[in-house]
Amino acid sequence: MTSPTMNLLLFAMLPYVALFVFFLGTIMRYRKAPFTYSSLSSQFLENNQHFWGLTALHYGIFAILMGHLMGLLIPRQVLLWNSRPLRLYVLEIFSLAFALMALVGFVGVIERRIRYPKARTVTTPADWIVESMLILQAAAGIYVAIFYPWGTSWYSTSAAPYLHSIFLFRPDISYLVTMPLIVKFHVVNGWLIVGFFPFTRLVHALVAPLPYLWRKPQLVRWYGIGILPVWPRRASGVRD
Amino acid sequence: MNVRSQVSMVFHLDKCIGCHTCSIACKNIWTDRKGTEYMWWNNVETKPGTGFPTRWEDQERYKGGWEKKNGDLELKSQNKSSALFNIFHNPNQPTLDDYYEPWTYDYQNLFNAPEGADQPTAKPISMVTGEYINVEAGPNWDDDLGGSPVYAQNDPNLESLTPQQREQLFATERLVFFYFPRICNHCLNPACVAACPSGALYKRGEDGIVLIDQKRCRGWRACVAACPYKKTYFNWSTGKSEKCILCFPRLETGQAPACFHSCVGRIRYLGVLLYDAARIEEVAKLPDDELIEGQRSLILDPFDPEVIAAARASGVHDSVIESAQKSPVYQFVKVWKLALPPHLEYRTFPMLFYVPPMSPVMASQDGGVIDHVSGDLFHDIEQSRVPVAYLAKLLGAGQENKVRYALRKQKAVRWYRRALTVGDVTMDVAKRMLAEADCSSDEAEAIYQLTSLCTFEDRFVIPPMHREEALQMMEDPLEHKANAGFGFVSAPHRGM
Numbered sequence: 001m002t003s004p005t006m007n008l009l010l011f012a013m014l015p016y017v018a019l020f021v022f023f024l025g026t027i028m029r030y031r032k033a034p035f036t037y038s039s040l041s042s043q044f045l046e047n048n049q050h051f052w053g054l055t056a057l058h059y060g061i062f063a064i065l066m067g068h069l070m071g072l073l074i075p076r077q078v079l080l081w082n083s084r085p086l087r088l089y090v091l092e093i094f095s096l097a098f099a100l101m102a103l104v105g106f107v108g109v110i111e112r113r114i115r116y117p118k119a120r121t122v123t124t125p126a127d128w129i130v131e132s133m134l135i136l137q138a139a140a141g142i143y144v145a146i147f148y149p150w151g152t153s154w155y156s157t158s159a160a161p162y163l164h165s166i167f168l169f170r171p172d173i174s175y176l177v178t179m180p181l182i183v184k185f186h187v188v189n190g191w192l193i194v195g196f197f198p199f200t201r202l203v204h205a206l207v208a209p210l211p212y213l214w215r216k217p218q219l220v221r222w223y224g225i226g227i228l229p230v231w232p233r234r235a236s237g238v239r240d
Numbered sequence: 241m242n243v244r245s246q247v248s249m250v251f252h253l254d255k256c257i258g259c260h261t262c263s264i265a266c267k268n269i270w271t272d273r274k275g276t277e278y279m280w281w282n283n284v285e286t287k288p289g290t291g292f293p294t295r296w297e298d299q300e301r302y303k304g305g306w307e308k309k310n311g312d313l314e315l316k317s318q319n320k321s322s323a324l325f326n327i328f329h330n331p332n333q334p335t336l337d338d339y340y341e342p343w344t345y346d347y348q349n350l351f352n353a354p355e356g357a358d359q360p361t362a363k364p365i366s367m368v369t370g371e372y373i374n375v376e377a378g379p380n381w382d383d384d385l386g387g388s389p390v391y392a393q394n395d396p397n398l399e400s401l402t403p404q405q406r407e408q409l410f411a412t413e414r415l416v417f418f419y420f421p422r423i424c425n426h427c428l429n430p431a432c433v434a435a436c437p438s439g440a441l442y443k444r445g446e447d448g449i450v451l452i453d454q455k456r457c458r459g460w461r462a463c464v465a466a467c468p469y470k471k472t473y474f475n476w477s478t479g480k481s482e483k484c485i486l487c488f489p490r491l492e493t494g495q496a497p498a499c500f501h502s503c504v505g506r507i508r509y510l511g512v513l514l515y516d517a518a519r520i521e522e523v524a525k526l527p528d529d530e531l532i533e534g535q536r537s538l539i540l541d542p543f544d545p546e547v548i549a550a551a552r553a554s555g556v557h558d559s560v561i562e563s564a565q566k567s568p569v570y571q572f573v574k575v576w577k578l579a580l581p582p583h584l585e586y587r588t589f590p591m592l593f594y595v596p597p598m599s600p601v602m603a604s605q606d607g608g609v610i611d612h613v614s615g616d617l618f619h620d621i622e623q624s625r626v627p628v629a630y631l632a633k634l635l636g637a638g639q640e641n642k643v644r645y646a647l648r649k650q651k652a653v654r655w656y657r658r659a660l661t662v663g664d665v666t667m668d669v670a671k672r673m674l675a676e677a678d679c680s681s682d683e684a685e686a687i688y689q690l691t692s693l694c695t696f697e698d699r700f701v702i703p704p705m706h707r708e709e710a711l712q713m714m715e716d717p718l719e720h721k722a723n724a725g726f727g728f729v730s731a732p733h734r735g736m
């Protein structure tokens with residue numbers, strides 16, 4: 001992971017391959033195989049241990065992703081917040097806690113799927129692969145957070161510019177080449193997860209049912225009008 | 241007035257013999273696929289009994305249906321925000337253990353077993369894991385077990401009885417049970433539809449059939465928890481929920497649903513009811529003791545010129561209005577008031593109604609003499625072996641007078657026919673009973689005709705569905721046997 005060619009491949013080429021596959025894959029799958037666009041819950045088959053792993057992992061990963069997104073979108077404000085040590089400690093501790101929560105959750109769900117035969121029957125090879133990638137990702141992130149401290153600050157000054165450069169199609173890998181190996185691993189594995197995303201159960205994150213918050217309780221469909229659009233797109237002629 | 245039509249149903253419990261033919265017809269057509277083995281879109285329960293899934297009527301545990309909160313109607317299982325917070329783990333979802341683990345048998349052992357001292361056996365194998373299992377429960381585990389301490393005595397409906405009545409129900413000499421066939425009620429205010437975070441469940445505007453869009457279902461499982469009748473099921477193999485579709489492909493081609501068609505006891509009736517959709521919410525907020533009248537008031541008179549005009553204005557086809565006028569369900573539910581909705585207190589407004597069963601004639605044994613307890617031919621309703629309070633909990637939203645009304649009318653019709661055909665009861669007495677039961681002799685005759693002499697066409701008045709242009713009509717349904725989805729067909733494969 002150190003030669004210049006390798007760096008270029010992993011940090012400048014891989015992101016675009018991953019993002020291309022991500023967008024093409026998620027859109028094509030939504031259009032061609034909508035039936036498969038969900039996770040496959042196993043709560044019905046095993047409900048004793050389900051709560052602990054699933055809840056911890058989802059709340060943990062949601063908070064951590066939000067943190068990464070904030071560092072990416074509002075790096076200055078994050079730095080400003082971190083300018084007082086106490087606030088820095090608070091942010092670091094909360095981030096670490098959520099990351100640990102996610103890791104514990106990931107380990108919990110994989111242990112559950114190994115332990116309970118019924119849960120195992122609805123587990124696919126893609127599930128094992130993506131689950132392993134996510135565990136490695138969480139573990140690497142936690143290692144970085146502990147051994148290369150104040151990541152919430154240096155993410156904003158070095159990782160965020162790298163990601164900006166990728167998204168603005170001016171890839172600049174100079175921020176990354178000097179990073180420790182484990183950080184590089186976290187980045188590469190992250191892109192691999194993005195690329196693998198459309199082929200796994202992770203797609204359910206894209207269909208999170210937020211419109212439920214504002215839709216009417218009862219839905220009626222009329223023949224010939226087709227699928228009733230969810231607010232705010234209302235087709236003419238739809239009665240309810 | 242917003243008039244809509246609803247394909248509605250009546251099950252005449254007095255005629256049900258508990259043969260399960262309906263369940264088998266349904267299973268063979270719809271739920272013989274992987275992941276659906278445990279589902280019984282149609283099942284027949286022995287009552288008093290715990291039912292399927294076990295104790296489904298216990299809403300303290302299953303949290304199904306609606307409840308009134310501060311004058312508003314809310315789902316018991318979730319509100320909008322808790323639905324999202326709990327989306328990773330649904331706290332109210334029943335699991336496979338609440339139903340049963342489906343199994344088959346290791347039949348090949350019967351042929352392949354090596355010679356030995358004992359007969360080879362076919363051991364049960366789980367249809368989920370493929371491993372040998374010890375079968376401990378099944379969908380009809382309490383079939384015919386009236387009075388059993390494990391099943392009948394755990395029936396949630398017994399809460400309404402006094403200890404004395406309970407004793408009466410379980411006294412050995414007076415053991416009694418009846419059958420309670422169940423399918424999806426295709427409710428007017430379905431809790432499953434309201435609970436679905438993805439908006440995959442919907443009610444068909446033209447006929448009121450409640451369906452799950454398999455392409456839009458994301459398997460969040462909220463409908464399974466929300467339906468108080470537990471008639472949406474989670475397919476553990478495809479990760480989607482499925483439910484009774486009222487055999488809409490059959491209805492659209494003019495055939496009765498499979499469970500109706502195959503009913504040996506001819507207990508099932510199907511026909512259109514016109515109802516006022518604009519008043520559903522208002523009526524759903526009525527207090528418990530006004531619910532039955534409330535639901536009846538939603539059902540409109542298809543002969544009323546005002547209703548006909550409003551129906552036309554709401555886009556109901558003339559042929560459907562005509563079908564509503566011939567509907568046997570309208571007679572049973574609204575005109576005769578013989579048929580009652582199950583557990584209306586869940587406030588979903590089920591559109592499947594039940595004629596409450598008459599209990600068998602009681603007898604007592606005194607030494608060697610067997611004596612009929614009731615002096616006359618038919619037992620006294622108040623002395624009924626199945627207490628009216630029990631039936632009222634099940635079918636009357638707690639209102640005993642509604643159940644008593646239906647039972648008295650049935651009894652009066654029997655006496656009237658007895659006076660006519662056998663003659664051992666005087667017509668004077670029969671007429672007096674009819675008058676007391678709020679029934680004219682014409683009405684009694686009509687009830688008798690539709691109960692005892694009904695033909696196929698009398699029982700099933702299927703409205704024209706006007707779906708002639710539906711693409712599925714052009715396809716051979718058998719070609720897609722064991723595939724997933726209704727209205728579209730594709731192999732039930734997940735992943736890419």
